[in-house]
Amino acid sequence: MRSRFEYRIFAEELHSNKEYLQKGFQKLNQLETTEEYLLSKKVHKYNIKIRDRKLDVKKLLLVEDGFEKWDLLYKKEFPIQAKSLNTLLGKNIANEKQALSESKLKALVKLQEDLRLVTLSKKRIQFENNNLL
Numbered sequence: 001m002r003s004r005f006e007y008r009i010f011a012e013e014l015h016s017n018k019e020y021l022q023k024g025f026q027k028l029n030q031l032e033t034t035e036e037y038l039l040s041k042k043v044h045k046y047n048i049k050i051r052d053r054k055l056d057v058k059k060l061l062l063v064e065d066g067f068e069k070w071d072l073l074y075k076k077e078f079p080i081q082a083k084s085l086n087t088l089l090g091k092n093i094a095n096e097k098q099a100l101s102e103s104k105l106k107a108l109v110k111l112q113e114d115l116r117l118v119t120l121s122k123k124r125i126q127f128e129n130n131n132l133l
Contacts, residue, residue, distance in 0.1 A: 003061055003071040025127035034121050036106075041114040046073075046088050050102060050117075055080050057088065078102045089115070 038048040047058040047070065054077050058070040074084075079101050082094035093108045093115070094100060100108070109115045 003069055006068050006070060022127075025129040028126040028128050030126075031124045032122070033124060034119065037118045037120060038109060039116045039118055040089060042091075043089055048088065050105075053078060053102060055085075055105075078105075080105070 033051060036050040038050075045060050047056075047060065049056050054075050056075045057073045059073055060068060061071050062069040079099035081096075082092075082098040082100050083096035085100065085105070086092045086094065086096055091112075093112060094104075106117060109117050
């Protein structure tokens with residue numbers, strides 16, 4: 001998957017921005033999902049989340065006019081290698097040779113003072129304009 005720009009709208013901004021996007025863009029689809037984000041006090045350049053029983057990791061490349069450009073690093077089913085997660089977080093939360101199930105990863109995160117798992121319910125709407133998704 002190639003890099004892409006994303007524009008995020010939160011509940012209080014939703015109504016006026018949604019109307020703006022619907023005027024100039026073609027709506028492709030709408031999904032409602034529940035996702036768990038792994039948040040770190042120290043690492044801000046990665047978006048790490050669990051969705052559909054997969055670990056999804058994106059790297060922030062650039063922010064321009066409110067649009068964030070992200071590069072998908074990987075989307076892997078569990079178990080995942082601890083070494084790759086340790087590298088992203090800049091710390092060892094597990095033995096690098098260990099394969100982590102989803103439940104093991106969640107248990108390890110709970111032991112870390114600087115990490116949190118946050119569950120979010122999202123409505124994701126994709127729009128397209130001039131072949132831009």
